[in-house]
Amino acid sequence: MSIDFTLTTAQQKLRRNAREFSLEILQPLVKKADEEPDTQKAFVLMKGAYLECYKLGFATGFLPREYGGGGVSNVDLQIVAEEITAVDPGFATVLLVNGLALMPLVWFGSDAQKKKWLVQATSDPRGEYIAGWTVSEPVDDVGGTANFDHPGAHPAGIGLVAKHDKARGEYVLNGQKYWPCNAGGWDLRGADVNVCIVRTDPTKGGREGLSAIIVPRGTAGVSYGDPISKLGHRLCQNNAITFTDCRVPEENLFAIGDGDLVISKAFTWSGPVAAIAAVGVARSAYEFVLQWAKTRRAGGGLPMIHQQAVGYMLADIAMKIEACRAFSWKAAHYLDLFDSEGHAVGAMAKVFCGETLFTTVFRALQVMGVNALDKRHPMEKFLREAAVFPLYDAGNIGMQMRKIWGVMLDENFDPRAIADSRRMDFQKSMESTGALVQTPSGPDVRNAVTQETRKRSSAPVRSA
Template identity: 55%
Template sequence: MAIDFTLSDAQKKVQHDARDFAEGVLAPAVRDADREPDPLKAFQRTKPVYVEAYKAGIAFCMLPKQYGGGGLTNVELILAAEEICAVDPGFACTVLVNGLGLLPVWYWGTEKQKSEVLGAATSDPTGEWIAGYGASEPAGSPGGTANFDTPLPQPAGIGVTARFDGDCYVVNGRKYWPCNVGGWDNRGANTSLYVVRTDPEKGGTEGLAALLVDRDTPGVTFNTIDSFGHRLTPNSEVIFDNARVPVENIVEGTKGNGDLLINRNFAWSGPVAGIAAVGVARAAYEAALSWAKTFTAGGPHPIIHHQYVGYVLGDVAGKIEAARYFCWKAAHYIDQHDYHGELIGAMNKVFCTETLFDAVYKCLQVVGVNSADRKHDFEKYLREAAIFPIYDGGNFGMQRRRVHGIIADPTFDPRALMDDEYVEFTKQMETIDTVAAPTAVAV
């Protein structure tokens, strides 16, 4: 039988090991850390947990074994991620961003960059090594990064510039929302991968590249953002003021291809975000079901025996199952197609995060006003679920536009995903929706 949803023994071990870590190591730290008002201190409270994750091989499980990583397939990564996200998706996001920052080095870096950067990440005796990833920029007019691949030159699209100067790139501008980049103390992650504009005269399909910026680089400062969800992962404003970065820190294969890097990164992370939504919805559903089986609301029987409660929770359970298997399909597709899945990754992220936000809210409705009491975790589930559709390449700003660009292409086969055929993503599929359409002329 070609299709079999039974997990292998190896896959079950990955799942169960991740569950043991999430429930035994991560869970005891979550409540106090999440309620810490200072966002940097909230993140710092997870440092001992991160060190344990590093020692357990979780922190860099997505990197190839050749360079010291865990060598997990994307399907195995998804199985582990659900267990961790059911306890706290913010901590899981910190681990995810290690992949966003370093997988492009594996895809496009020189052999020297791969061995040095990936080797350093996976051989730290302290277990504190962390990578950052920075594409997003501040809102403004122009501003933001939803139109990163616009064919227009500056100031449209990516605004951070890296000007070649002798043996360095001189970097100026601001990023906003990048994760992990400030490191544990706002002096920087061990290294961070930033998408920058190396040629301001060219548009986003030609003038972007990825630059590795190391910890304590002069001219780089960080301000931690105070977000309402995913509080155990650090988002930052980054200010570059004539920061000088060695020329060898540019990721060689990304020259002129920073646009493709962003799309490929968010394709890879699509099912990870999708399964994170599954994990949070699962936790909310299990908590609501337990509540419904014991709470009577003053009546003679627990409320699970009321039709509305039973129907709603049954619908939620069905949505969780559907989303989980879509994530498995997307991860398997990415494994089969050389870590490309620009179409299915975007579709998966949009569908799962929006479907399960509604599912989480339905769980709060079942519990009623008591879900607003912070002694329970329902308000946290709602805060976490609300982040998914707007982060990791916003569903409106980046993900749907990628789908639009692919399906609008004349070569697109609408049955490709059903037949597990490779859907190539090209520069010709970019720029859609990034330039205002010409005004129609009345006839």
């Protein structure tokens, strides 16, 4: 039998290290930084914890060993991520985003690019190397995020344009990004590198016209605004970035015409991590209210847990956490088996766990009662953090559910592939499903399910 949820000795050690780091180094910094109104200052308050993570291998451990990474599996990443997110999921996002930025190079980069950029990431003597994953854009007439795979030419979909200046061997970037994490770096003058999704062919749609480009720190023509002040995940830095005639050497370009696949795969790799992050937050909320319910009497003769409604709510919370942990691990295991080609299951775990555990955290507030709203207690923060899960890391409605739907529409879709751990390769033809396409008669999301996709599918097409 290969199914065994017992951690190996090495995994137990990994969990112990992650737990020790989270409780002893991270936790003492969190409250002050979370309450800090200056978002850049809040981010910098976490730098000491980040340096420690770099030393422990949590900042780049997912990169392959041949480039100096730890070769950590997706399952092992789950173990570390649960411990860190149980203390602060915003800080954990800083680490996750290093992966979102650099794993695309592992999958799509040339050997020379991998050697240059990945080795740089893993060998920083200062231990403060940070990478930005620069995809999302302002919701505007030009540019967008959810509809990155829109079949139309510029200005539909991704709006940051990279024009080839062949004579000078450079790409010239113009446009904006909004939301990318880590991108501004520790001093708002740029992360060590920003991996940017750009439109290299403005005449083509999102499935042909996008690429990825590495913009190193110090490149002229990039400016960063104050980081966004957010409801939750306040300890990661989210940036507003403007590119004005920003010139980048052409050898920094990769995944040419496949920027869409980079987006789809990166947000698949991160799916199980976002899922276990929801477990981490829900676990902390659960453990806090369990203790509260066992020790507070609310004017009755017995502690609250003796009231059946409270006991049932606690049982409901506990079982949902267990179910979501199992699903997160399953999805991570599937990605380990198939080099992160698990677009449906990665997205399913992210959507299911984030949404299930958001309501579970709210349920935990109900167990505690009105005192959950008192900022002296951690519950209001747990709720703020949980609210982020369905919205970030490729929003569930605009991106992740569309991805699952696109995979299912394929005529070769195998509904037992996930249960049976069989590989399902993601195809470009699975994209654009439900993209928000304007037609002469008005918006029609179904139109983005292309003729080609419709032909491939015998299933009836539903609107999003």
